[in-house]
Amino acid sequence: MTQLKVDEAIQQLKESDIRITPQRYAILEYLIESHTHPTADDIYKALVERFPSMSVATVYNNLRLFTKIGFVQEMAYGDASSRFDFSSQRHYHAICETCGKIVDTYYPGLEDVEAATEQLTGFKINEHRMELYGLCPDCQEAAEKSAS
Structure with missing residues:
Protein backbone atom coordinates (compact mmCIF):
# COMPACT_ATOMS: atom_id res chain seq x y z
CA MET A 1 0.00 0.00 0.00
CA GLN A 89 -7.84 10.84 2.04
CA ARG A 90 -9.70 13.57 3.92
CA HIS A 91 -9.49 13.03 7.64
CA TYR A 92 -9.32 14.75 10.99
CA HIS A 93 -6.94 14.67 13.94
CA ALA A 94 -7.13 13.65 17.58
CA ILE A 95 -4.36 15.44 19.49
CA CYS A 96 -3.04 14.56 22.95
CA GLU A 97 -2.84 17.66 25.13
CA THR A 98 -0.04 16.13 27.21
CA CYS A 99 2.44 14.51 24.81
CA GLY A 100 1.34 16.07 21.52
CA LYS A 101 0.71 12.74 19.78
CA ILE A 102 -1.53 13.15 16.72
CA VAL A 103 -3.73 10.35 15.42
CA ASP A 104 -5.74 10.38 12.19
CA THR A 105 -9.45 9.84 12.57
CA TYR A 106 -11.98 9.24 9.83
CA TYR A 107 -15.64 9.99 10.33
CA PRO A 108 -18.18 9.72 7.53
CA GLY A 109 -20.51 12.59 6.82
CA LEU A 110 -18.36 15.47 8.00
CA GLU A 111 -17.88 16.57 4.39
CA ASP A 112 -21.43 17.93 4.64
CA VAL A 113 -20.21 20.55 7.12
CA GLU A 114 -18.95 22.77 4.30
CA ALA A 115 -22.21 22.63 2.35
CA ALA A 116 -24.30 23.24 5.48
CA THR A 117 -22.09 26.17 6.50
CA GLU A 118 -22.34 27.70 3.05
CA GLN A 119 -26.11 27.40 3.17
CA LEU A 120 -26.37 28.87 6.67
CA THR A 121 -23.87 31.72 6.29
CA GLY A 122 -23.61 32.52 2.60
CA PHE A 123 -19.83 31.98 2.83
CA LYS A 124 -18.04 30.18 0.01
CA ILE A 125 -16.09 27.58 2.01
CA ASN A 126 -12.72 26.58 0.57
CA GLU A 127 -11.69 24.05 3.19
CA HIS A 128 -12.08 23.08 6.82
CA ARG A 129 -10.21 21.17 9.48
CA MET A 130 -11.31 19.61 12.70
CA GLU A 131 -9.12 18.85 15.68
CA LEU A 132 -10.16 16.94 18.76
CA TYR A 133 -8.11 17.43 21.93
CA GLY A 134 -7.78 15.04 24.85
CA LEU A 135 -5.44 12.49 26.42
CA CYS A 136 -4.02 9.56 24.48
CA PRO A 137 -4.17 6.07 26.09
CA ASP A 138 -0.49 6.24 27.16
CA CYS A 139 -0.95 9.59 28.92
CA GLN A 140 -4.20 8.39 30.53
CA GLU A 141 -2.33 5.39 31.92
CA ALA A 142 0.55 7.55 33.16
CA ALA A 143 -1.91 9.94 34.83
CA GLU A 144 -3.69 7.03 36.56
CA LYS A 145 -0.36 5.64 37.83
CA SER A 146 0.78 8.99 39.20
CA ALA A 147 -2.58 9.53 40.90
CA SER A 148 -2.36 6.26 42.83
Whole structure:
Protein backbone atom coordinates (compact mmCIF):
# COMPACT_ATOMS: atom_id res chain seq x y z
CA MET A 1 0.00 0.00 0.00
CA THR A 2 2.83 2.39 0.88
CA GLN A 3 4.56 1.78 -2.46
CA LEU A 4 1.30 2.48 -4.29
CA LYS A 5 0.98 5.84 -2.50
CA VAL A 6 4.62 6.67 -3.26
CA ASP A 7 4.15 5.76 -6.92
CA GLU A 8 0.99 7.90 -7.17
CA ALA A 9 2.74 10.88 -5.59
CA ILE A 10 5.79 10.44 -7.85
CA GLN A 11 3.49 10.37 -10.87
CA GLN A 12 1.87 13.60 -9.68
CA LEU A 13 5.30 15.21 -9.34
CA LYS A 14 6.27 14.09 -12.85
CA GLU A 15 3.03 15.50 -14.26
CA SER A 16 3.96 18.81 -12.62
CA ASP A 17 7.41 18.64 -14.33
CA ILE A 18 9.19 18.28 -10.99
CA ARG A 19 12.43 16.32 -10.96
CA ILE A 20 12.50 13.27 -8.69
CA THR A 21 15.71 13.49 -6.67
CA PRO A 22 16.76 10.73 -4.25
CA GLN A 23 16.23 13.15 -1.33
CA ARG A 24 12.78 14.14 -2.58
CA TYR A 25 11.84 10.48 -2.95
CA ALA A 26 13.13 9.67 0.56
CA ILE A 27 11.24 12.58 2.16
CA LEU A 28 8.05 11.54 0.44
CA GLU A 29 8.49 7.89 1.38
CA TYR A 30 9.20 8.82 5.02
CA LEU A 31 6.07 10.99 5.16
CA ILE A 32 3.90 8.22 3.75
CA GLU A 33 5.34 5.51 6.02
CA SER A 34 5.30 7.68 9.14
CA HIS A 35 2.09 7.75 11.08
CA THR A 36 3.43 10.28 13.58
CA HIS A 37 2.84 13.52 11.62
CA PRO A 38 6.53 14.46 11.74
CA THR A 39 8.08 17.91 11.84
CA ALA A 40 10.61 18.90 9.19
CA ASP A 41 13.30 18.41 11.83
CA ASP A 42 12.06 14.86 12.56
CA ILE A 43 12.30 14.03 8.85
CA TYR A 44 15.77 15.58 8.61
CA LYS A 45 17.05 13.59 11.61
CA ALA A 46 15.61 10.37 10.19
CA LEU A 47 17.23 10.85 6.77
CA VAL A 48 20.49 12.69 7.41
CA GLU A 49 22.47 9.47 7.85
CA ARG A 50 21.39 8.32 4.37
CA PHE A 51 21.91 11.79 2.88
CA PRO A 52 24.74 13.52 4.82
CA SER A 53 24.81 16.49 2.44
CA MET A 54 21.06 17.15 2.84
CA SER A 55 20.14 20.24 4.87
CA VAL A 56 17.07 21.05 6.94
CA ALA A 57 16.31 23.69 4.30
CA THR A 58 16.11 20.93 1.67
CA VAL A 59 13.51 19.15 3.79
CA TYR A 60 11.52 22.37 4.32
CA ASN A 61 11.66 23.28 0.63
CA ASN A 62 10.39 19.86 -0.41
CA LEU A 63 7.63 19.91 2.20
CA ARG A 64 6.50 23.32 0.91
CA LEU A 65 6.51 21.93 -2.62
CA PHE A 66 4.47 18.87 -1.59
CA THR A 67 2.05 21.13 0.28
CA LYS A 68 1.66 23.41 -2.74
CA ILE A 69 0.94 20.42 -5.00
CA GLY A 70 -1.64 19.27 -2.48
CA PHE A 71 -0.72 15.82 -1.28
CA VAL A 72 0.86 16.95 1.97
CA GLN A 73 -0.97 18.96 4.60
CA GLU A 74 0.88 21.34 6.91
CA MET A 75 -0.55 21.33 10.41
CA ALA A 76 0.39 24.33 12.55
CA TYR A 77 -0.66 24.09 16.18
CA GLY A 78 0.10 26.95 18.55
CA ASP A 79 3.77 27.81 18.98
CA ALA A 80 5.03 24.32 18.20
CA SER A 81 6.74 23.41 14.94
CA SER A 82 4.51 22.61 12.01
CA ARG A 83 3.82 18.96 11.48
CA PHE A 84 3.29 17.41 8.08
CA ASP A 85 0.77 14.80 7.03
CA PHE A 86 0.59 12.90 3.76
CA SER A 87 -3.11 13.25 3.08
CA SER A 88 -4.43 11.00 0.36
CA GLN A 89 -7.84 10.84 2.04
CA ARG A 90 -9.70 13.57 3.92
CA HIS A 91 -9.49 13.03 7.64
CA TYR A 92 -9.32 14.75 10.99
CA HIS A 93 -6.94 14.67 13.94
CA ALA A 94 -7.13 13.65 17.58
CA ILE A 95 -4.36 15.44 19.49
CA CYS A 96 -3.04 14.56 22.95
CA GLU A 97 -2.84 17.66 25.13
CA THR A 98 -0.04 16.13 27.21
CA CYS A 99 2.44 14.51 24.81
CA GLY A 100 1.34 16.07 21.52
CA LYS A 101 0.71 12.74 19.78
CA ILE A 102 -1.53 13.15 16.72
CA VAL A 103 -3.73 10.35 15.42
CA ASP A 104 -5.74 10.38 12.19
CA THR A 105 -9.45 9.84 12.57
CA TYR A 106 -11.98 9.24 9.83
CA TYR A 107 -15.64 9.99 10.33
CA PRO A 108 -18.18 9.72 7.53
CA GLY A 109 -20.51 12.59 6.82
CA LEU A 110 -18.36 15.47 8.00
CA GLU A 111 -17.88 16.57 4.39
CA ASP A 112 -21.43 17.93 4.64
CA VAL A 113 -20.21 20.55 7.12
CA GLU A 114 -18.95 22.77 4.30
CA ALA A 115 -22.21 22.63 2.35
CA ALA A 116 -24.30 23.24 5.48
CA THR A 117 -22.09 26.17 6.50
CA GLU A 118 -22.34 27.70 3.05
CA GLN A 119 -26.11 27.40 3.17
CA LEU A 120 -26.37 28.87 6.67
CA THR A 121 -23.87 31.72 6.29
CA GLY A 122 -23.61 32.52 2.60
CA PHE A 123 -19.83 31.98 2.83
CA LYS A 124 -18.04 30.18 0.01
CA ILE A 125 -16.09 27.58 2.01
CA ASN A 126 -12.72 26.58 0.57
CA GLU A 127 -11.69 24.05 3.19
CA HIS A 128 -12.08 23.08 6.82
CA ARG A 129 -10.21 21.17 9.48
CA MET A 130 -11.31 19.61 12.70
CA GLU A 131 -9.12 18.85 15.68
CA LEU A 132 -10.16 16.94 18.76
CA TYR A 133 -8.11 17.43 21.93
CA GLY A 134 -7.78 15.04 24.85
CA LEU A 135 -5.44 12.49 26.42
CA CYS A 136 -4.02 9.56 24.48
CA PRO A 137 -4.17 6.07 26.09
CA ASP A 138 -0.49 6.24 27.16
CA CYS A 139 -0.95 9.59 28.92
CA GLN A 140 -4.20 8.39 30.53
CA GLU A 141 -2.33 5.39 31.92
CA ALA A 142 0.55 7.55 33.16
CA ALA A 143 -1.91 9.94 34.83
CA GLU A 144 -3.69 7.03 36.56
CA LYS A 145 -0.36 5.64 37.83
CA SER A 146 0.78 8.99 39.20
CA ALA A 147 -2.58 9.53 40.90
CA SER A 148 -2.36 6.26 42.83
